[in-house]
Amino acid sequence: xxxIWVLAETGEQGPTPLTLELLAAARGLAPRVxxxxxxxxxxxxxxVLGEHGASRVYDVGDLAGALPGAPxxxxxxxxxxxxxxxxxxxxxxxxxxxxxxxxxxxxxxRPVLTNVTGLSVRDGSLVTEHPVFGGAQIVHxxxxxxxxxxxxxxxxxxxxxxxxxxxxxxxxAPAGDVGPTGAARIVERHAEEASGPKLDExxxxxxxxxxxxxxxxxxxxxELARLLHGAPGASRAIVxxxxxxxxxxxxxxxxxxxxxxxxxxxxxxxxxxLVGMKGAKSIVAINKDREAPIFSVADLGVVGDVHKVLPxxxxxxxxxx
Amino acid sequence: xxxxxxVKQIPDPAAPGSLxxxxxxxxxxxxxxxxxxxxxxxxxxxxxxxxxxxSEVTLVSMAPGSETSGLRTALAMGAADAILVxxxxxxGSDALSTAKVLAAAIRRAEPDLVIAATESTDGYTGxxxxxxxxxxxxxxxxxxxRVSTDGTTIKVERQTxxxxxxxxxxxxxxxTVTAGVVEPxxxxxxxxxxAKSKRIDVLGLADLGIDAAEVGSRGARExxxxxxxxxxxxxxxxxxxxxxxxxRIVAFLEQLKVI
Ligand SMILES: Cc1cc2nc3c(=O)[nH]c(=O)nc-3n(C[C@H](O)[C@H](O)[C@H](O)COP(=O)(O)OP(=O)(O)OC[C@H]3O[C@@H](n4cnc5c(N)ncnc54)[C@H](O)[C@@H]3O)c2cc1C
Ligand SMILES: Nc1ncnc2c1ncn2[C@@H]1O[C@H](COP(=O)(O)O)[C@@H](O)[C@H]1O
Numbered sequence: 120x121x122x123i124w125v126l127a128e129t130g131e132q133g134p135t136p137l138t139l140e141l142l143a144a145a146r147g148l149a150p151r152v153x154x155x156x157x158x159x160x161x162x163x164x165x166x167v168l169g170e171h172g173a174s175r176v177y178d179v180g181d182l183a184g185a186l187p188g189a190p191x192x193x194x195x196x197x198x199x200x201x202x203x204x205x206x207x208x209x210x211x212x213x214x215x216x217x218x219x220x221x222x223x224x225x226x227x228x229r230p231v232l233t234n235v236t237g238l239s240v241r242d243g244s245l246v247t248e249h250p251v252f253g254g255a256q257i258v259h260x261x262x263x264x265x266x267x268x269x270x271x272x273x274x275x276x277x278x279x280x281x282x283x284x285x286x287x288x289x290x291x292a293p294a295g296d297v298g299p300t301g302a303a304r305i306v307e308r309h310a311e312e313a314s315g316p317k318l319d320e321x322x323x324x325x326x327x328x329x330x331x332x333x334x335x336x337x338x339x340x341x342e343l344a345r346l347l348h349g350a351p352g353a354s355r356a357i358v359x360x361x362x363x364x365x366x367x368x369x370x371x372x373x374x375x376x377x378x379x380x381x382x383x384x385x386x387x388x389x390x391x392x393l394v395g396m397k398g399a400k401s402i403v404a405i406n407k408d409r410e411a412p413i414f415s416v417a418d419l420g421v422v423g424d425v426h427k428v429l430p431x432x433x434x435x436x437x438x439x440x
Numbered sequence: 441x442x443x444x445x446x447v448k449q450i451p452d453p454a455a456p457g458s459l460x461x462x463x464x465x466x467x468x469x470x471x472x473x474x475x476x477x478x479x480x481x482x483x484x485x486x487x488x489x490x491x492x493x494x495s496e497v498t499l500v501s502m503a504p505g506s507e508t509s510g511l512r513t514a515l516a517m518g519a520a521d522a523i524l525v526x527x528x529x530x531x532g533s534d535a536l537s538t539a540k541v542l543a544a545a546i547r548r549a550e551p552d553l554v555i556a557a558t559e560s561t562d563g564y565t566g567x568x569x570x571x572x573x574x575x576x577x578x579x580x581x582x583x584x585x586r587v588s589t590d591g592t593t594i595k596v597e598r599q600t601x602x603x604x605x606x607x608x609x610x611x612x613x614x615x616t617v618t619a620g621v622v623e624p625x626x627x628x629x630x631x632x633x634x635a636k637s638k639r640i641d642v643l644g645l646a647d648l649g650i651d652a653a654e655v656g657s658r659g660a661r662e663x664x665x666x667x668x669x670x671x672x673x674x675x676x677x678x679x680x681x682x683x684x685x686x687x688r689i690v691a692f693l694e695q696l697k698v699i
Pocket of ligand 2: 565566
């Protein structure tokens with residue numbers, strides 16, 4: 120393991136937390152780590168990327184509103200064709216990360232390993248960890264063909280840490296013409312406003328599920344989150360039902376949270392749910408069904424009705440402050 | 441407008457999943473059903489097709505044993521016909537091989553729009569539809585939560601970290617939809633009866649001109665090394681609320697020093 124690439128995504132405040140987690144992972148596996156980024160501000164994030172271990176950042180440049188999947192994959196494939204040969208490419212398990220990984224897979228004719236939650240080197244090859252059955256079991260896998268291996272890594276699998284490196288060298292890596300594959304254009308962006316700590320960074324996450332019974336009851340979940348200085352989360356069932364925006368979803372298709380405390384109200388704890396919150400330090404679950412799977416991971420489980428316990432808890436906390 | 445929907449047929453998710461001891465892959469023997477995730481794609485396709493004159497919906501699936509029961513469910517919802525790729529040599533295919541097979545089948549249908557789910561219930565790699573798009577030379581818009589089309593362009597509200605983006609894209613294109621975007625219809629009795637006589641083309645690898653050595657377990661370029669039990673969380677305390685549930689939680693929070 121000699122050289123690893125990391126797809127670097129930029130958010131409002133520079134590289135996303137997951138990008139920094141991937142850089143930390145890569146640093147632990149190979150001596151040479153390089154990033155690939157796009158957008159108008161790559162030069163301005165070269166400092167942070169370098170600090171977290173990237174010696175170089177390939178800059179695909181401003182995509183003028185195009186979705187990144189096709190152009191960024193094309194730019195990476197062009198680099199490989201020019202003789203830049205990473206042993207592995209790490210992608211964040213994000214919307215755009217998965218798009219670029221899928222397209223690069225076809226361009227390089229290499230399969231992709233997704234839902235990776237751990238990486239280690241065994242006998243010279245990179246071995247992946249994948250949680251199955253809600254994280255009850257871990258599958259170890261690896262690529263057998265020629266490299267580079269393509270890996271899509273889940274959030275919170277590694278801890279980000281500064282390595283104190285110098286700013287990464289910025290090298291232009293334009294995509295060139297990608298024809299019709301690059302024709303999807305963003306015409307407008309919409310942000311759903313949120314107050315309080317961000318769901319995937321909060322120390323306390325209070326989540327609600329279908330057991331709340333109605334959209335109105337979700338206000339109680341938000342209220343409890345506020346009282347505990349945490350963020351409100353949701354199960355997919357109530358996101359699909361339109362009670363809360365998707366940005367609140369915790370789980371396989373939503374956010375991965377690793378708070379100090381997670382409290383779940385009326386959530387069954389399906390496997391796709393558990394992989395998103397099982398890493399919490401302490402878990403409290405309230406469900407009227409004694410057999411609900413969430414109780415198998417709870418430190419404190421309360422078999423009861425959310426409509427009784429939740430208002431009583433809010434009342435108790437209010438009277439303390 | 442010709443809309444193709446990818447429909448994966450999977451083991452009943454209600455039955456507990458298990459790994460085969462010999463290959464360490466998911467046990468896919470037994471009867472298959474339509475992946476629930478794809479019912480949203482089928483519904484979306486039917487709705488979009490009904491808005492553009494002269495439209496039709498074709499299903500495409502790759503599944504072992506010439507399995508059609510999941511396809512019949514989607515035909516009963518209103519799709520016109522289906523293409524099924526089934527070949528013994530496909531067992532053990534990785535996602536890229538599956539994408540190559542599906543892309544070859546989809547190309548035959550000459551679609552204007554291809555719809556898939558963002559991720560399947562049993563495999564959830566979530567990369568397959570984009571691989572198909574790249575193989576077909578088409579643009580793709582993943583994570584669509586709202587879609588409209590006039591037959592030449594699609595407009596999509598695409599989920600993002602912060603909210604959503606309005607995305608526009610000329611056809612042909614690949615779109616992936618998330619669960620909950622539309623309410624899948626229940627097949628009517630008439631639909632179920634009509635589905636029985638709808639056409640399902642069953643193709644093998646030779647029909648698609650794909651070399652059997654490049655797909656399936658022979659062509660797979662990844663292997664499972666072992667499966668280990670995850671570190672179990674210590675069994676916690678379960679209490680039944682007898683009016684003291686909230687107090688028990690307060691005590692627990694105090695102990696954690698959260699309050
Ligand atoms: C590919 C795929 C990806 C998925 N990704 C995610 C994901 O990211 N996140 C996610 O959450 N899910 C995900 N799911 C869905 C998941 O499988 C479950 O369907 C979902 O988590 C269920 O949500 P729920 O627990 O709110 O609802 P339910 O399963 O309906 O559970 C409701 C619970 O509330 C309890 N209850 C009811 N009334 C009360 C009451 N008055 N008081 C107390 N308890 C009560 C019930 O006993 C039950 O346990 C995914 C599924 C698939 C197939
Ligand atoms: N064998 C298959 N047959 C038809 N469609 C499939 C198949 N495999 C995957 N798909 C489609 O691609 C989506 C993503 O699959 P996956 O990559 O397994 O998460 C699925 O939800 C389906 O819409």
